[in-house]
Amino acid sequence: MNICICTDGYPSKGLPYSAFIQVLAHEMTRKGCKIVVIAPQSITKYLLRGGKLAPCYFEDQVDVSGDMRIIKVYRPITFTFGEGLLGKWTARFNKWATEFTFKRNRMKPDLFYSHFWVNGFNAERIAHKEGKPLFIATGEDKITIHNYISAGDISRLKYGVSGVICVSTKNKKESIQQGLATADKCVVLPNAYDPKEFYPIDKMEARKSLGFPPDAFIVGFCGRFNQRKGAMRVAEALAQLNDPRIKSIFIGSVADNETAQPDCEGILFKGTLPHAEIVRYLNCADVFVLPSLAEGCPNSVIEAMACGLPIISSDLPFNYDILDSSNSMLVSPMSVQEIADAIVKLKNDEPLRQNLREGALKKASELTIEKRVTKILDFIRERCRQVE
DSSP states (O other), X not given: OEEEEEOSOOOBTTBOOOHHHHHHHHHHHHTTOEEXXXXXXXXXXHHHHXXXXXXXXXXXXXXXXXXXXXXXXXXXXXXOOTTSTTHHHHHHHHHHHHHHHHHHTXXXXXXXXXXXXXXXXXXXXXXXXXXXXXXXXXOOSSOOGGGTSOHHHHHHHHHHOSEEEESXXXXXXXXXXXXXXXXXXXXXXXXXXXXXXXXXOOHHHHHHHHTOOTTSEEEEEESOBSTTTTHHHHHHHHHHHOOTTEEEEEEXXXXXXXXXOOOOTTEEEEEOOOGGGHHHHHTTOSEEEEOOSOOSSOHHHHHHHHTTOOEEXXXXXXXXXXXXXXXXXXXXXXXXXXXXXXXXXXXXXXXXXXXXXXXXXXXXXXXXXXXXXXXXXXXXXHXXXXXX
């Protein structure tokens, strides 16, 4: 099966972002698929904010039982105009960049797999002209495509889509409510992790290797340092507790135009990490906290569960497919007091921590990337048979 993945990004040297797309593409390759990626990149952001541009073309190698397979990755240059009045032009330029890249390189995929609805819009016209199925993977924290394309475009997208892979029941409902999909075209498959990258390791050994105190109660956070993810609310909760025995790890960086960073006593680490190092830091923690306000399905929570961490997270619909009382404590994400109370509860109740740890590992065993990709490909084949 030849698949053209249309997405916002793909990791390259010095630009490790969108790792979850690479994990998906690698697993599809291991399942026998031939993958090509089109991921437009903004020269506007480069000119205004600096930073790096990825190569316009590069190849990603995947070891499949000793045989090296190639994923071709195209990163065409495009222009973006923010989320204001000119935001609609961003969608148009991304669409043109995707179509130009497709035609110029004479691609011949069997189907299109677009990550998020905006990239479905990028591929819809090509898929229609080529007579190929179009699948959407919806995992947005909030679906906003209706702000950037016309009602006619939404209608064409709705009827042109062969199937929709939703990371949560929340995303499925939102896609249907916005007139983008019908229930019969949707399947709910939560995000997944790679067991070769996230797994339990001995906590004391991990702490020793990093010089962290062996007897501390360590709270872990992983995500962007912004209002939505809630890093500062975690820091406020820890400051409120003012317990010298509680330490913290904040893995992430400042997001978008926000400048605030988590700040409290007892921070053992704050900043970005190479992806391969995150597992060791997570395994130093006793609990993982993510009081996010909006998600599709939080990858960081699933990766923390794979390391055997009890979870404190938001009592909101995006979590309900992966979190319950067997593996987590759910709180109001804007309540610093509830976050603090949950941290204290888990610190003082070791049997509860152990029960939630076991529940987290059990749930994580269902959420491996191999199982998810198998289900995605089965869904794609079934939907293609139905629309023939």
